[in-house]
Amino acid sequence: MTNPDSSGMRAPQWPRLSPLGSDGLLVSFGERLEEAANRAALAFRAAVDRAGMPGVAETATSLASTYLRLEPALEDRARVMVQVQALLAGRDWFAAALPENRKLWRIPCLFGTDRAPQLAEAAAEAGLTPDEAVRSIAETRVRVQTIGFAPGQPYLGELSPEWDIPRQTQLTERIPVGALCVAIRQLVLFPVSTPTGWRHIGQTAFRAFRPDAADPFPLRPGDEVIFEPVTADDYSTLEAAGPDGGALSELLP
């Protein structure tokens, strides 16, 4: 396959449209995580939502694809397909801008200690000391590439190349809500307590899923996040500070 770049010179099979189940369409913009494919997926979803196509019940994105769920009793599926294909052919989605109204979040994070016991192990995998590892993460402004897997769960990236570390072969039995975990140049900020193969390097008091709040999912794809190191003492104050856990956000220009 041709190695695609961000100028739109891509192998002709992308984007690719295929059915997913009897009531879904998947529009894939690539088979590897690349910034341009991620932007394309987000922009195409936004365009479908804006177009308000009759017959489209719901949309979502993953790292490099857009999913459209169609009304199950849809009579004129062919018409929807034509509209989707026309929209898809209408522009170079790989050149699309990021979503509008993105936010920059600063989320306080307690790295290491017994609250995030795998910092040293993850740092070693990346060939760094724990201090270097914390500095590297804290200095990287990561972007929410997708929300998925679990309610409100962000995948954030991209970290520098030394963080291309594998997931553990053994699952950690249960990591707590607010855990910041790392693997394959990405961070995940866990919204629910769950088993995981990702290594737990930081702990935040940020709730990425708030079922009873007016906005249950505070993070959006395209938002950017800086994880700001705090001490164990500061962290215990933040824990009592509500679902934002001391996080601040501002609109990006």
Added chain:
Amino acid sequence: MRALIVRSVGSGVTVQDFGRQGLLGSGFSRGGAMDRQALFEGAALLRQKPDLAAVEMAGFGGVFEASADMRIALTGAPMRAKIDGKSVAWSASHLLPKGAQLVIGPAILGCYGYLHVGGGFDTPVCLGSRSAHLAGGIGAALVAGNVLPVAEDPDSELFGFGIDPEQRFEGFTVRVLCGPQTRLFADTEQARFAAESFRRDTRGNRMGVRFLPEGAPFTSEAGLSVLSEVVVPGDIQITGDGTPFVLMTECQTTGGYPRIGTVLQADLPRVAQARPGDTLRFEFVDFDKGLSIEAAARKDWQRLSARTRRLVRRPEEIPDLLSCQLIGGVTAGDDLERQDP
């Protein structure tokens, strides 16, 4: 407040309706009842809407008590049920009088049984549904002492119906559509997948069910390096050890295992009801045939009330009651299990 009181209960018993739609983009899968067909059967038996919440019982029932006279229906996996010691029919609706004890035993066939009430359960709505979504941290499994509010029931006299459920409680074939990643499996692997039979593993829950192949593990050309993508209930992931894992109603919203196809929604109740050791086959159908099967099932499930019938004749509906011979029959105490032809 009308309520159903939980006196004791098995594990994995939750309140379920059709779940939450529109939240996939936020990582929240739809959830809701494992056996959607059972919700339609309950609605038909109680002459009410199918989207009312019911109690889903994962293999084991419990003991329940009504705070007031209420109608109930029992659907899904057949379980032994008694009201104050008297056996009552499954796949049927009954009156549960105030203070009476409803005892529901383990499933005889299948996995998921359902207890519906007239008016539906009136438990709290979160994000548009009453369904517990344990993977998403919403709601909880029922425990002894829970009091489940029951909504007003406009048709409190309509009970005593039975239905022959579509047989879906013992080893069957489920129909599968090709998906975006089917091409990652060689034709020979696809053919073998359709030809072999699979045994339902002990690992299975509301998120997904594992099946064990009778032959060699299945492999894909992509190995395990598939970029994480949107997944939907019915998707058949081939996990690292080469066994199929069918994603179910409470699955995650994205996944990185290669998927060989997607089970039709019409056939997901069969996957849900397969119990450990049961045999299942997967049959690929072409897309148009799949769509027509789905459409036919949707239509059929909406029209189940036409297939219900009276369990017993009610005295006030027998116009010539006084001429009937009322004491001639010695009964075995199972009148309510018998159904009119």
